[in-house]
Amino acid sequence: MNAPKVPLSQRAMGAIEGVPGALHLEWLNEPQLEAATNLAGPMLVLAGAGTGKTRALISRIAELIHKRAARSNEILAVTFTNKAAREMKDRVSQYPVNLAGGMPWMGTFHSICVKLLRRHAELVGLKSNFTILDTDDQNRLLKQLIVAANIDEKRWPARLLSGVIDNWKNRAWTPETLPSSEAQAFNGRGPELYAQYQERLKTLNACDFGDLLLHMVTIFQKHDDILAKYQSWFKYILVDEYQDTNVAQYLWLRLLAAGHKNLCCVGDDDQSIYGWRGAEVGNILRFEKDFSGAKVVRLEQNYRSTAHILAAASGVIAGNSDRLGKELWTEAEGGEKVRLIGHWDGDEEARWVGEEIEAMQSGTRGRAGMSLDDMAILVRASHQMRAFEDRFLTIGLPYRVIGGPRFYERLEIRDAMAYFRLAVSQDDDLAFERIVNTPRRGLGDKAIQTINMLARSNGVSMVEGARIAIETGAIKGKGGKGLAELVSNLDRWAAILHMQSLPELSEDAVIDGTSDLGLPIADLPADAPQTHIELAEVILDESGYTTMWLNDKTPEAPGRLENLKELVKALESFENLQGFLEHVSLIMDNDTDDAEQKVTIMTLHAAKGLEYPAVFLPGWEDGLFPSQRSMDESGLKGLEEERRLAYVGITRAEEVCTISFAANRRVYGQWQSQLPSRFVDELPEAHVEVLTAPGLYGGGYGGASGDYGGSPLQDRAARADAYNSPGWKRMQAQADRRSKSSHSNAKGLVIDATAVSSFTQGDRVFHTKFGYGTVMGIEGDKLDIEFDKAGAKKVVAKFIVPAAQAGDAPF
DNA sequence: CTGACCTTGTTTTTT
């Protein structure tokens, strides 16, 4: 096979990158050109994976500026991720167009809405310095409301309610406009709690993610003058990843574009993978109806992948109904088929991938060596990453995880941020509750309740409530002392912050002994921190927070201190604390562009929009991918979204795409036998090559599994390539039957009567990996078995044979 | 009020 020496994408289009010149419109293909140059009126660009939609989009922006259709800052370009926005900004500023009119508005829906909402916050009962809550704050707030409403929080957890409310907000339903069909939500208490929640947010001067859009839609709907202003300001609107818009975003766009209708939406219905988050593929399907006379352009020439990869992806996605229908094609020839390999278990899969990556890196097998940066492992669920991380750590293979536990979601970072938030605004009750007893100040539930009561009955914030508690002696002793110290610290930090932000007022303030916020500054030290960075250090120091971790003996303490240092360092790129806090609430990604070459591990969702020469797609097993939960919750619709996810995964690959699955995997700490994903069956055979992992199954490894209790021979048999094994076709036939019948079965669980009926509780059985055992229980098509050596496992019945057949000695 | 122990749910996916 002739692996191309230059990645396909570069062969076909890369020249553009290097050559400065005019607008490069001549480098666009016919439909791309159409998308970039038909400037007026509504346009829908249906762009398949790897067809150069970003190029078309950027060229369109350049063309708008070049043709003086609008000043550059009258163009609005909306993306879904910060990464996409950043990339767009970079590429636009590299284009040789006159940006004297200012940068176009480019950002995510959310970041653009924050900008707008800060200007008009009072119209929805907020101050312009409102804070943005993250999901954790949101849940804690909801929990308080649930408990206050006398609802059993165990049965009706805050997470559930937050999901319900998010959904409503995605549909642009306010408590006032909530349709009666929703009355029964959350045990009938949803609507009332939603209203309470929104009220509470107002008093906290805060909003959640959904509010950013919802409030702007509300403002646009209720204030014609404001809407008109923005309608005439934003002369051209472009939207990337349009298939991911939810109803609120759709309304927002429709309102803004209602006047001139210069709305260009780029999307791919086959890559809609955020339905669970409220995205409506319907938005893309109804575009032509809503904007009559819309031009529709299809980008179908793929510049990214080999023909085999493209064909495999097309074969899989063909299983979906309700597609707008595109036929991707490529001029590329040759290339490797999609590679498929079965493994015994997840650990072995990780081991094989590790070795394969090393092999690709050193460039054996007639293929040129590849950089680790050119390889990615794309998983369905983040817990799959662990096996790879473990394995790569042991063999010393450098990797980076994208979208793992996010930096700003870490405990210590959130604590530190809570302190910063309180320095900025003492009204932030959620932040106060978070740190009031961190580090320990002897303030438990009871003290917090007292403070809360005092705050409520006086209609003030909790910090004020704490003040009252100290003055009235409601909280005394150790806790009282700690609380008094905290409050005076908060005051001092606020005063310092205030002096930093308003230096011109500080003289007056010094004269009458208070800042104009009425905060005492008399005891400010002469060497008060001059910058927000110093202030941040002082806060972490004086609060005792740093000390707390210094004294902590747990193994993760040093790492946490590191993270705190990193947090302070991150402040350097911001002018002040406020700006930083806003950044953090919106930019939740932690891209680390380090120089070292590394393999990338990430979820399929995170991979959308990216491409790699070599892509590994592990864990293609029914229940894991497609995810059982997705199918249970959304049935066929869920399955189709999973299939789109598979399509996204395959189309990330430029040259080599390797799909794998394992027969056994640990789920919730228990071994479970797995069946290959139904998507494996959907791969067109002509474009798939089945691998057998030479050198791994052969000599040398037989002993590694000796402790499973199976004979070496049986072990070898189990390790033989599952795809070519005699049982494969039969297994596939069974899997097919399962998947077909499970569509009508809400649980997706089908009882394989023949398999199960042959066992009853107490039977002695044999399994190739776990050896002999006794059946303890039967659940659907799975058996609970207590294995003699391997302990309790859940195993699909078809992998079990009666012990007598395997030659088990009777007891 | 704190810390040790036990129970429980968790593994989709993210602005």
Place this chain on the structure above:
DNA sequence: ACAAGGTCAG
């Protein structure tokens, strides 16, 4: 398997 939350003794 593991983390987060709850329970209970000091």
